[in-house]
Amino acid sequence: MIKTEAIILKTTDIGEVNRFLTIYSKELGKIRVIARGVKKKESKLRCHLEPLSYNHLILVEGKSFRIVKDAVLADEFLKIKKDLEKIKIAQKITELIDEAIVGEEKDEEIWNLLLKTFNAIEVNSEFIESAVSNFQENLLRLLGYDPEHVKSLADIY
Numbered sequence: 243m244i245k246t247e248a249i250i251l252k253t254t255d256i257g258e259v260n261r262f263l264t265i266y267s268k269e270l271g272k273i274r275v276i277a278r279g280v281k282k283k284e285s286k287l288r289c290h291l292e293p294l295s296y297n298h299l300i301l302v303e304g305k306s307f308r309i310v311k312d313a314v315l316a317d318e319f320l321k322i323k324k325d326l327e328k329i330k331i332a333q334k335i336t337e338l339i340d341e342a343i344v345g346e347e348k349d350e351e352i353w354n355l356l357l358k359t360f361n362a363i364e365v366n367s368e369f370i371e372s373a374v375s376n377f378q379e380n381l382l383r384l385l386g387y388d389p390e391h392v393k394s395l396a397d398i399y
Contacts, residue, residue, distance in 0.1 A: 244301040244308065246270055247316065249356060250293050251336040255281070263291060263310065264340060267299070268353045272343040275301060277310040290315045294322060294332050296357070321364045328363055334374050335359060342381055351384050 248267035255261055259281045266272050280287050290297055290313040300312040322328040339356060359377050362369045379389040 243311070244269065246299050246301065247296070247353075248299050249296050249336075249360065250291060251340050252293055253291070259285075261291070262307075265299075266339055266343070266353065266356055268350065269348060271345075271347040271349055271352075272339065273308065273346050275299075275308045275310050276304065280310075287313050292318070294319055294329070294336070294360075296360070317364075319360055319364050322360070328370055331363055331370050331373050332360065335377050338374070338378055338381060342385060349384065352381065355380050355384065 246267040246269040248265040251264045251266055251272070253261050253263050256276075259279050261277045261280050263275050263277055264272065265275060277287060277291050279285050280291055282288070287310065291310065295315060296317040296319070298314040298316055299310055301308040302311050303309075319332070322332050335356070339352075343352070355377065359373060363373055382389045
């Protein structure tokens with residue numbers, strides 16, 4: 243059993259009731275997990291496991307993927323989800339993480355950057371204009387690239 247804090251980056255439906263989640267977790271980095279039965283109306287996890295939400299998760303090892311057994315919502319970033327411009331910014335940031343991080347690798351600095359950026363977007367409307375470029379520059383630096391020579395993640399790949 244693994245306990246971790248995580249932000250849901252994206253979800254993909256599989257079958258009628260299950261969902262793949264791509265998450266960035268404090269303890270494991272970027273991973274894909276399965277949430278079984280999460281799309282059922284009576285599922286207690288249904289509201290917790292939405293994109294752009296911050297959760298405390300309990301995961302167990304499955305045959306191919308880790309499985310979400312429990313989730314406690316820490317922050318659903320409601321101010322982001324109620325503002326279309328903030329949603330676009332937050333989704334761009336989750337795409338950058340998904341694109342930049344290939345394998346499962348813990349990186350507490352990237353975790354802190356992601357959480358700090360989401361919290362800043364949540365409370366500060368002036369921050370959203372520069373949020374993506376600031377996040378990308380800091381992410382590149384944390385990944386070991388010089389932001390002056392590598393202007394975007396597309397330049398790496």
